[in-house]
Amino acid sequence: MGASRSIIKRIFLYEGAIVAFSGALVGLILGFTICWLQKVYGFVSMGIVGSLVDAYPVEMRFNDFFFTAIVVIIMTLAASYFPAKRAVKF
Secondary structure (H helix, E strand, O other): OOOOHHHHHHHHHHHHHHHHHHHHHHHHHHHHHHHHHHHHHOOOEOOOOOOOOOEOOOOOOHHHHHHHHHHHHHHHHHHHHHHHHHHHHO
């Protein structure tokens, strides 16, 4: 319909970037919230009566969140690259 191959490829890659960044952001916020709730309220207990620690311990580290976000973004962008490449062929 008049779009060049580079524009079609760019559209697919931009859509993949939107999915990657929004998915990473929502996932990190949800993961942080669940970990914080476990740390503060201890929703998931260990089920051991005589234990010193009643609930499963949670430790949140910046590196874990950072590398998880990087891996999610790279994998999603890689997954959007191949459909973009294929769409340009037709």
